[in-house]
Amino acid sequence: MLTPAEELGLSGLALASRVHHALYRLGEAGLRHLIEDLRQGAIARHLVYLHDGDVEAIRVLPSPITVLPNQLAYIHHVTLTVQNALKRLPQLYLSNPSVRDILRLPEPEERWLRECWGTSQEEHNPVFGRMDALIEFTSPMWKESFHFVEPNLSGIGGLHIIPTSEQLVADVVVPALREQDPELQLDLGYDIRELLTQEILDHMEAIGAARQLCLIEAKYAADGPDEQEQLARYFRDRHGLTVMHADPAELELYRGEVCYRGQRVDVGYRDYSVTDLLEIEAEGANVEPMRTLLRENRLISSIAADLDQKSCWEVLTDPYISQQHFSPEERLVFQRHVLWTRILSDRRTMLPDGRLGGLLDYVDTHHETLVLKPNRSYGGEGIVLGCAVASSAWHEAVEAALTDPARWVVQQLATIPVREFPVLGSDGGVQAQPFYTVMGFAASQHGLSILARASQKQVVNVAQHGGLCAVMVSRGSPALGLTEATPLGP
Numbered sequence: 001m002l003t004p005a006e007e008l009g010l011s012g013l014a015l016a017s018r019v020h021h022a023l024y025r026l027g028e029a030g031l032r033h034l035i036e037d038l039r040q041g042a043i044a045r046h047l048v049y050l051h052d053g054d055v056e057a058i059r060v061l062p063s064p065i066t067v068l069p070n071q072l073a074y075i076h077h078v079t080l081t082v083q084n085a086l087k088r089l090p091q092l093y094l095s096n097p098s099v100r101d102i103l104r105l106p107e108p109e110e111r112w113l114r115e116c117w118g119t120s121q122e123e124h125n126p127v128f129g130r131m132d133a134l135i136e137f138t139s140p141m142w143k144e145s146f147h148f149v150e151p152n153l154s155g156i157g158g159l160h161i162i163p164t165s166e167q168l169v170a171d172v173v174v175p176a177l178r179e180q181d182p183e184l185q186l187d188l189g190y191d192i193r194e195l196l197t198q199e200i201l202d203h204m205e206a207i208g209a210a211r212q213l214c215l216i217e218a219k220y221a222a223d224g225p226d227e228q229e230q231l232a233r234y235f236r237d238r239h240g241l242t243v244m245h246a247d248p249a250e251l252e253l254y255r256g257e258v259c260y261r262g263q264r265v266d267v268g269y270r271d272y273s274v275t276d277l278l279e280i281e282a283e284g285a286n287v288e289p290m291r292t293l294l295r296e297n298r299l300i301s302s303i304a305a306d307l308d309q310k311s312c313w314e315v316l317t318d319p320y321i322s323q324q325h326f327s328p329e330e331r332l333v334f335q336r337h338v339l340w341t342r343i344l345s346d347r348r349t350m351l352p353d354g355r356l357g358g359l360l361d362y363v364d365t366h367h368e369t370l371v372l373k374p375n376r377s378y379g380g381e382g383i384v385l386g387c388a389v390a391s392s393a394w395h396e397a398v399e400a401a402l403t404d405p406a407r408w409v410v411q412q413l414a415t416i417p418v419r420e421f422p423v424l425g426s427d428g429g430v431q432a433q434p435f436y437t438v439m440g441f442a443a444s445q446h447g448l449s450i451l452a453r454a455s456q457k458q459v460v461n462v463a464q465h466g467g468l469c470a471v472m473v474s475r476g477s478p479a480l481g482l483t484e485a486t487p488l489g490p
Contacts (some may be wrong), residue, residue: 006140008070013138015066015474022180023063023173023422031422031430034062034176041168046230047161047468056059059467060072060165061421062173064186065437065452066472067137068174072142076448079131079441081333085316085326086151088118089129089307098321102314103307103341104407112274116294116303122216124206126300128199128269129308130440130451136417147339147414149438152378154305155217155271158440158451160227160234161468165192169470186472192442193234193448199444200241200267207297209266212242216290216299217271219247227269248272249280250332251289258289258298265289272305275376310375310409313341319350323437340412343375344401352412360398363410367394375407387413421469422455437469 002010026034042048042057049056090113092099105113130152136145166188174186205209213235215228232243246260258265270290277287293299315321316334323331340352343360352358352369363370367386372394374382384397401408416436425431433456440451452469 002140005143008068009138009140009142010069012071012142013140015068016138018181018184019064019066019177019186020420022177022184024177025076025180028430030176031062031423032428034173034420035171035424035430038168039077040061041085041172042165045164045168047164047168049307056163058165060168061423061435061454061469063421064169064170064173064470064472065137065419066186066308066474067450068302068474071137071142071377072448072473075135075146075441076443078146078333078337079448080445081330082131082148082316082338083129083443085330085334086129086153086307086312087125087304088325089189089312090304091122092315092321092325093307096321096324098318099315102318102321103309103312105307108278109274111305112291112294113303113306114327116291118295118297120207120297121302121304124203124297125302125304126199126203126297127153127302127304128156128196128300128442128444129305130156130158130442132438132440134384134414135439136415141413143336145206145415145417146337148313148337149339149411149414150310150373151308152440153302154273156440156442157227158442159192159196160230162451163188164230165468166470166472169472173470174472181407185475187475189471189473190447191450192237192451193231195442195447195449196269196300197235197239198446200269201239203300204267207267209298210264212244212264212266214244214246214251214265214268215271216246216248216251216268218276219245219250229358244305248277248287248290249285252286253289253292258292265293269301270301274303274395290343293364308376310341310373310411311343313338313411314343314409317341339414341409342411344398344408344410346402359410363398364395366448367391369413371411371413372397372401373409373411375409377406385413390461419454419469421467435467439471 038060039057042060045061047058049058089103092272093103132149132152134145134147134149136142139145170188177184200213204359215232217228228245232245235241235243244260244263250260252259277290281287295304316338317340322334340350348356349359351362370386372384386394418434419437421435422430422433423433435454435456437452442449450471452471453468454469
C-alpha cells in the first residue's frame with residue numbers, strides 16, 4: 001500500500017511526464033523557436049545579470065518544473081517553521097554561550113547586534129528571506145528528498161527575476177504545451193513581490209510608519225542581478241507606494257530622521273549586510289543612517305538577518321541546544337529537513353548517526369558523504385564536494401579550512417535532483433541535456449514563492465552562469481488523476 005505522500009509523488013511524476021511529452025512533440029524546429037523566444041523575452045523583460053559591468057541575459061529554461069498544491073502546502077509549513085526558528089537566533093545568541101560560539105560574530109558586528117536588537121525587534125521582527133533547498137517533486141519519496149542547504153535571510157536575489165521569468169514561461173511556453181495537450185492546467189504560483197509588499201505593509205502598520213519606502217543596495221555595483229530599480233517601479237505602479245532607491249552612502253541624518261535627497265525614509269528594504277556596512281565605513285562612508293534604521297526597527301530584514309550563516313543549521317541540529325529552545329514539533333521538522341552541519345574544528349560533537357564522536361576523525365573517514373563550505377560566503381564560491389575529489393585533495397582542503405580565519409562548515413551531502421532540459425547545441429541543433437536543480441523557498445504567513453535554478457555544475461548558482469526554471473502549479477484535472485485546488489496568490 002502506498003502512503004498518501006507516495007501517491008502524491010507519483011501523481012507529480014505523471015504530471016511532469018505529460019509536460020515532457022507535450023514539450024518534445026513540438027519537434028526540433030518548434031523547440032528552437034521556443035528557446036529563442038525565451039532568450040529575446042529575457043532581454044526585453046530585463047532578466048539580466050551584471051558580470052564585471054557587462055550585462056548578460058539570464059537563461060530561462062523552456063521546461064517548467066511542476067508542483068502540486070498539496071506539496072506546496074507542506075513546503076510552506078516546513079519553510080515557515082525553519083524561518084521562524086532562525087528569527088529567534090538573536091535572543092539565543094545573546095543568552096546562550098553555546099549558540100554564541102557557533103554563530104560567533106566579529107566584535108564590531110556583535111556591537112551592532114547588541115545595539116540594534118531590542119523590545120521592538122522581539123515583538124515585530126521582519127525577516128524576508130529565502131531558504132535554499134533540494135527536493136525531487138516527482139519522487140514517491142519527495143518528502144524524504146526535501147533538505148535545506150543554507151539560509152539567505154537578507155537582500156535575497158530574485159525579487160524581479162523570479163516572477164518575471166515565470167510570467168515569461170507562462171506567456172511563451174504554456175500556450176505551446178496546451179496546443180499539444182489541452183488538458184494541462186499550469187498556473188503561476190505566488191508572486192514574491194506581492195509577498196514582500198505584504199511584509200512591508202504589515203511592518204509599516206505594526207510600527208506605525210508612513211508609506212515611504214527606500215530600497216537600499218550597492219546601487220553602483222558592477223556585479224549581481226540588476227533588480228532593484230525594476231522592483232521600485234513595481235511598488236510604485238502596482239501599490240502606489242512612494243519608493244526611493246538609494247546606496248547606503250547616499251542616506252543622511254537630518255534632525256534625527258533618516259533621509260534620501262530630502263525625503264524621509266519610513267521603512268527600508270536592505271540588500272546590504274552589517275559586514276558590507278563596516279567595509280564601506282572603513283572607506284569613509286557614513287553608515288550612521290543605516291544603524292539608526294536598524295536600531296529603530298525600520299529595516300526589512302531586521303538585524304536578525306545578520307546571523308545568516310550556514311552554521312545556523314548546527315544550532316538547529318545540535319540535540320542539546322534544540323531541546324533547550326525549540327518545541328518537539330519544531331525539532332521533528334529539523335530532523336527531517338535540515339542537513340546535519342557543523343563548524344569545522346577539532347572537537348567532539350553529535351555525528352549524523354547519533355553517536356558522540358570526534359568531528360575531525362569523522363570528516364577524515366567519511367569525506368564522500370560530506371560537503372565543505374565557507375561559513376559566510378555566498379554565490380557558490382569555495383564549496384568542495386567530498387564525493388567529487390580524491391582523498392588527498394579533500395584532506396588538503398580541510399587543512400586549509402582549519403587554518404583560515406574565516407570559519408568553514410562541513411555538511412551532510414544530499415542528492416541534488418537532476419532534470420533534463422532541451423538546449424541549443426553549438427551546431428544550432430536542440431539537445432536534451434541534464435541539469436542539477438536547486439530550489440529557493442521564500443515564505444511568509446501569506447504564501448510561498450519558489451526560485452528554481454539549474455546548472456550543469458553541481459554547485460548551482462545564477463552567479464556562476466546557471467539558468468532559471470519556472471515552477472508552475474497544477475490546479476488539477478480529473479484527466480490527470482489530481483484533485484482540484486483553490487487558486488494561489490493574488
